Amino acid sequence: xxxxxxxxxxxxxxxxxxxxxxxxxxxxxxxFKQPTDLRIIRVPCSGRVDxxxxxxxxxxGADGVLVSGCHPRDCHYSDGxxxxxxxxxxxxxxxPFLGIxxxxxxxxxxxxxxxxxxxxxxxxFTSRIHELGPLHxxxxxxx
Amino acid sequence: MIDKLxxxxxxxxxxxxxxxxxxxxxxxxxxxxxxxxxADQIDKLIWNPLCVHNLTTYLPTLKxxxxxxxxKGCDSRTIVQFIQEGLILRDNLVIIGLPCTGVISVxxxxxxxxxxxxxxxxxxxxxxxNVKTGKGPKTLAVADFSPxxxxxxxxxxxxxxxxxxxxxxxxxxxxxxxxxxxxEFESKTLEERMKYWEQEFDHCIxxxxxxxxxxxxICSDNCIAESxxxxxxxxxxxxxxxxxxxxxxxxxxxGRCVECGECERxxxxxxxxxxxxxxxxxxxxxxxxxxxxxxxxxxxxxxMFNVDELKIKEHKI
Numbered sequence: 042x043x044x045x046x047x048x049x050x051x052x053x054x055x056x057x058x059x060x061x062x063x064x065x066x067x068x069x070x071x072x073f074k075q076p077t078d079l080r081i082i083r084v085p086c087s088g089r090v091d092x093x094x095x096x097x098x099x100x101x102g103a104d105g106v107l108v109s110g111c112h113p114r115d116c117h118y119s120d121g122x123x124x125x126x127x128x129x130x131x132x133x134x135x136x137p138f139l140g141i142x143x144x145x146x147x148x149x150x151x152x153x154x155x156x157x158x159x160x161x162x163x164x165x166f167t168s169r170i171h172e173l174g175p176l177h178x179x180x181x182x183x184x
Numbered sequence: 185m186i187d188k189l190x191x192x193x194x195x196x197x198x199x200x201x202x203x204x205x206x207x208x209x210x211x212x213x214x215x216x217x218x219x220x221x222x223a224d225q226i227d228k229l230i231w232n233p234l235c236v237h238n239l240t241t242y243l244p245t246l247k248x249x250x251x252x253x254x255x256k257g258c259d260s261r262t263i264v265q266f267i268q269e270g271l272i273l274r275d276n277l278v279i280i281g282l283p284c285t286g287v288i289s290v291x292x293x294x295x296x297x298x299x300x301x302x303x304x305x306x307x308x309x310x311x312x313x314n315v316k317t318g319k320g321p322k323t324l325a326v327a328d329f330s331p332x333x334x335x336x337x338x339x340x341x342x343x344x345x346x347x348x349x350x351x352x353x354x355x356x357x358x359x360x361x362x363x364x365x366x367x368e369f370e371s372k373t374l375e376e377r378m379k380y381w382e383q384e385f386d387h388c389i390x391x392x393x394x395x396x397x398x399x400x401x402i403c404s405d406n407c408i409a410e411s412x413x414x415x416x417x418x419x420x421x422x423x424x425x426x427x428x429x430x431x432x433x434x435x436x437x438x439g440r441c442v443e444c445g446e447c448e449r450x451x452x453x454x455x456x457x458x459x460x461x462x463x464x465x466x467x468x469x470x471x472x473x474x475x476x477x478x479x480x481x482x483x484x485x486x487x488m489f490n491v492d493e494l495k496i497k498e499h500k501i
Contacts, residue, residue: 123489140378
């Protein structure tokens with residue numbers, strides 16, 4: 042009997058080029074098993090991630106958004122992730138105010154050598170999104 | 185009071201290109217911004233609770249001119265914020281401060297009078313407004329018909345000024361009540377909150393009046409809500425697009441909104457546009473101890489960082 046794959050949800054990941062994208066690569070090269078719900082978007086730095094990227098993703102069909110960058114003090118551009126941390130924390134607090142579960146959004150730091158940590162992050166975050174189920178945001182204006 | 189104000193304006197006008205104040209509008213209940221460039225215009229200047237506008241919104245476009253401006257306490261916060269962000273030059277500005285006991289909300293008055301045409305408006309010293317419509321006169325307390333921001337006003341006296349007309353007033357409103365409505369809203373469930381915004385944003389007609397009235401919205405023609413490149417938004421009238429527009433406005437004002445309430449005043453659909461920004465402000469105060477437009481020496485929190493953020497804890501999945 043073929044194994045029936047559970048229905049996939051849409052998880053969008055914004056990964057910084059220098060650390061987390063490398064980390065995801067390390068996880069891949071090491072052949073760690075990972076859930077396939079995540080769609081990765083590579084950005085130059087976590088400081089490039091405008092909170093509006095996350096909002097736009099959630100409003101347009103993503104069920105969860107993950108942002109990952111270099112560990113604080115390890116940014117390739119020295120301070121990009123410090124700015125990111127302030128912005129993303131602000132967004133994390135704003136989402137529940139809008140009626141969106143803040144657990145659908147997660148930001149973290151993964152370095153290029155942390156393949157195992159990346160695998161763990163993706164696995165745990167995806168299983169949390171599966172627990173929460175699809176995100177329902179009204180699509181059309183009332184006539 | 186008005187005589188002293190006119191005197192001050194006449195004095196200031198000698199050193200500046202123009203003075204921005206208020207005059208009577210197209211009907212008795214509306215005041216309108218007034219640009220004074222010569223001394224013979226000063227006679228038409230007014231000052232009363234109808235002067236609701238935040239005149240500072242004109243300042244960034246007049247950056248290179250010498251401008252005199254009349255501000256209330258709440259408007260002065262915008263000036264402080266502008267200076268913090270380097271959007272205006274303090275040396276080009278002469279600020280005439282007016283301690284304010286609260287303005288009126290034109291919309292609340294019009295609702296009370298069933299939107300009848302208002303023929304005459306006058307104010308007495310007991311803090312009442314007398315409104316005369318075709319159906320007869322009505323006396324209302326200004327405090328009952330003021331915008332929500334006046335109910336929790338912490339800065340009735342301007343925070344920066346060159347000339348202060350009148351005596352400084354201390355706020356008698358409790359500071360802990362400023363975000364009481366936000367805290368109350370947060371006690372609702374996620375579903376209730378989502379439902380609330382679905383209903384409110386559904387009314388949005390995407391006229392962008394809130395953005396145009398906002399003094400801190402300084403991108404003018406480069407607003408990403410209208411730009412084709414990058415193409416953030418389509419012109420569809422869907423809930424998603426409306427929601428997205430309000431998120432753009434709110435997030436671009438994160439840690440910058442001075443809560444002057446111009447967005448809500450301008451909104452023709454009565455959407456509580458300011459609520460999102462006030463929620464962010466509440467977080468800014470909690471996280472970074474920052475209140476926009478209060479201290480000239482501070483820097484907006486999104487313009488800076490600390491290597492060790494004491495209030496930000498690492499999140500666990």
